[in-house]
Amino acid sequence: MSEYKTIHGIHVQALDTDPSNLGAGQVWYNTTSNQLKITAVSTSGAWATGGNMGTGREVFGSAGTQTAGLAFGSGYPTTTATEHYDGSAWTAGGNMATGRFSLDGCGTQTAALGFGGYDGTSRLNDTEHYDGSAWTAGGNLGTARYHLASCGTQTAALGFGGYGPDITNTTEHYDGSAWTAGGNMGTARSYLVGAGTETTALGFGGYDGSITNVTEHYDGSAWTAGGNMGTARYRLSGAGTQTAGLGFGGWNGSTYQNATEHYDGSAWTAGGNMATAKYNLGGCGTQTAGLGFGGKTPSITNATEEYAGPGITTQTVTSS
Amino acid sequence: MSKTYQYCVAENWGKGFIEHEDSRAFSISSFPGNIWRVPANTPKANLWINKVLGSPKTKDEAQVIVNGIITPKQTTWDNDNVADETSAEKIIRLGKRPTDITLEL
Numbered sequence: 001m002s003e004y005k006t007i008h009g010i011h012v013q014a015l016d017t018d019p020s021n022l023g024a025g026q027v028w029y030n031t032t033s034n035q036l037k038i039t040a041v042s043t044s045g046a047w048a049t050g051g052n053m054g055t056g057r058e059v060f061g062s063a064g065t066q067t068a069g070l071a072f073g074s075g076y077p078t079t080t081a082t083e084h085y086d087g088s089a090w091t092a093g094g095n096m097a098t099g100r101f102s103l104d105g106c107g108t109q110t111a112a113l114g115f116g117g118y119d120g121t122s123r124l125n126d127t128e129h130y131d132g133s134a135w136t137a138g139g140n141l142g143t144a145r146y147h148l149a150s151c152g153t154q155t156a157a158l159g160f161g162g163y164g165p166d167i168t169n170t171t172e173h174y175d176g177s178a179w180t181a182g183g184n185m186g187t188a189r190s191y192l193v194g195a196g197t198e199t200t201a202l203g204f205g206g207y208d209g210s211i212t213n214v215t216e217h218y219d220g221s222a223w224t225a226g227g228n229m230g231t232a233r234y235r236l237s238g239a240g241t242q243t244a245g246l247g248f249g250g251w252n253g254s255t256y257q258n259a260t261e262h263y264d265g266s267a268w269t270a271g272g273n274m275a276t277a278k279y280n281l282g283g284c285g286t287q288t289a290g291l292g293f294g295g296k297t298p299s300i301t302n303a304t305e306e307y308a309g310p311g312i313t314t315q316t317v318t319s320s
Numbered sequence: 321m322s323k324t325y326q327y328c329v330a331e332n333w334g335k336g337f338i339e340h341e342d343s344r345a346f347s348i349s350s351f352p353g354n355i356w357r358v359p360a361n362t363p364k365a366n367l368w369i370n371k372v373l374g375s376p377k378t379k380d381e382a383q384v385i386v387n388g389i390i391t392p393k394q395t396t397w398d399n400d401n402v403a404d405e406t407s408a409e410k411i412i413r414l415g416k417r418p419t420d421i422t423l424e425l
Contacts, residue, residue, distance in 0.1 A: 046344040049337040058415070076413060088335045102412075118412070251416060258349065275338055276350040280415065298393050298418035299352060303332055308340045315341060318364075 012036075022312050036317040043310050045260060045271040050291065050304035051089040055081060057294045057302075059147075061105030061114045062237070062282030066289040066306055068109040070130070071282050074294075075101025078120050082130070084109055085291065085304065094134040100124055102146035104162075104194070107154040113138070113174065115159060118146040123165060127174070129154055139178040143170060149194030149203055156198040158182070158218065162190050167208060171218065173198060183222040187214050191234035193283075196242040202226070202263065204247055207234040211253050215263065217242055227267040233257050237283030237292055244287040246271070246307065249295060251279040256297060262287055262309065274305055323360040323425055327382035328374030330356055342368050351421055352389035355382045383423045393418040 004027065005011050013028045018037065026039045057074030064070045069085035070093070078099035083090045096114060103117025103124070110132035117124045125144035128135040141159060148162025155176035162168060169188035172179045185203060192206030199220035206212055211234050215226035229247060236250025236257065245263030248271075249256075256278055260271035274292060281295025290307035294300070330337075331354050338348055345364045349357045356374060358365035369376065377385070397417045401410070 042344060044344075046340045047338070048340040048343060049332055049334055051334040052332065076415075255419065272343060273347065273349070275343065275348045275356075296415055297350075297352060298390060298415075304334070305338075306340075313340065313344065315344075 018314060022314065024312055038315050038317060039312050040315055041311070042308075042313045045262070045288075045307055045309040046313075047260070047272055047274050047292070047305045047307050049275065050087075050293070050306045051085065052304060053090045053293060053302035054083055054092060055079075055302060056300040057081075057282075058280035058296045058300050059101045060282055060294060061103045061117075062284050062293070063105045063107045063112040063114075064109040064284045064291075066285040066291045069284050069291050069293070070105070070109045070112050071293060072096055072105065072112075072114050072130070072135075073100045073103050073117060075118075076120075082135070084132075085293070090304070093132075094130070096128055096135045097137065098124065098126060098128070104148050104150040104159065106150045106152050106157050106194075111154040113150070113154045113157050115150070115174075116141055116145045116148050116162065123163070127179070138176075139174070141179050142172055142181060143168065147190040149192045149206075151194040151196050151201050152198040158194065158198045158201050160185060160194065160201075160203060160218075161188070161192050161206065171223070182220075183218070185216055185223045186225060187212065187216065189214070191236075193236055193238035193247060195238050195240045195245045200242045202240075202242045202245050204229055204238065204245070204263070205233050205236050205250065211251070215268070226265075227263070229268045230261055230270060231257065231259055235279035237281045237295075239283050239285045239290045240287040246283075246285075246287040246290045246309070248274055248283065248290070248292055248307070249278050249281045260307065271309065272307070276301065276303055276305070323379075325357050325379070325424060326360045326365070326369075327377045327379060327423065328356050328358075328369050328372075329354050329377055329382075329385065330369070330372040330374040337372060338368075351382070351386050351423065353382075353385035355385055355423075357382075357423070379423050379425050386421050386423065390418050390421060 067087035082093035100117035145164030233250035278295035288309035
């Protein structure tokens with residue numbers, strides 16, 4: 001039997017920590033965990049548990065990345081509470097000025113935007129800016145709405161769809177201080193998800209009178225049709241960009257969903273399943289490093305899941 | 321009839337409870353009441369149950385725990401009514417009515 005050195009020309013390296021910038025087919029021995037490890041190429045994706053939120057919540061706003069996530073607002077009843085995620089644990093942030101649920105948000109953990117929603121009595125049009133510690137008032141949406149979608153940054157954002165008061169197809173652009181009208185979606189809907197930027201956006205899933213799998217692309221002025229999701233669903237979450245989107249969770253009309261789908265700019269394909277099927281959850285990050293948190297299972301949950309999309313994976317060699 | 325799945329009760333402590341390597345190796349699904357389902361007769365799934373200190377349950381035992389969570393929530397949802405509220409408004413206020421979940425053998 002050939003030794004590894006005969007094949008590769010080197011011995012298996014002994015390292016006290018796993019290396020970074022891994023390529024396919026690498027082998028090393030971790031002297032801290034006493035484990036033989038290899039890299040392989042995964043064509044799907046997988047979810048792992050992350051740190052639990054301080055407070056379980058649903059229909060809330062979310063923003064940021066897998067290692068710098070943000071959750072704010074919630075129902076029912078309403079809350080103003082904000083939490084930060086650092087890749088392993090959630091901690092309390094500053095409170096929003098207005099308690100609300102069914103809002104949406106975008107941006108980063110230190111430059112986020114939260115807008116729209118419902119305070120239990122009225123549809124809201126107000127916007128709040130977050131700087132990593134405190135929320136301050138921004139410009140008002142032209143149309144007060146809830147169960148809407150969003151994407152972009154604090155100074156170049158997009159809000160679209162939702163109930164305002166009826167299911168709407170309208171889009172609004174935000175420049176950091178004021179909202180202006182954009183192009184209308186082909187399909188008016190609520191409970192949908194947004195991803196991407198103000199000028200290269202993605203809207204998918206939702207409720208247009210029926211639960212839908214429709215995807216649309218936005219170029220900064222007009223929406224056009226994209227590929228349909230494999231599973232029509234609403235109350236889902238998502239992340240990523242127009243050409244590398246991620247959709248997960250939701251409700252298909254009869255069951256909570258744990259399915260994940262990847263979008264490549266024209267078609268959706270199946271990814272790894274979440275451990276917990278849920279809806280009304282939050283999401284952020286990218287297609288290859290996503291974050292899903294909170295939601296309803298049917299109990300409101302504080303659980304977090306971290307997604308590793310297709311690509312190089314580290315595996316531990318075991319005897320089984 | 322051979323089992324496809326095995327069930328356990330375990331509390332999700334957060335980071336590290338399920339690792340990417342676990343979910344790439346076998347499917348893991350949770351249900352109300354801290355019920356976790358993994359494939360039967362799968363060594364890596366058995367090791368995961370040990371890791372999370374899972375308390376094994378039969379499918380019927382797990383179903384009783386799941387029902388014990390869902391049934392009261394359905395009753396609460398059914399009894400939580402506001403005068404003149406439409407069914408659509410009730411769904412916006414409370415979310416969808418919790419549905420039954422039937423575990424598989």
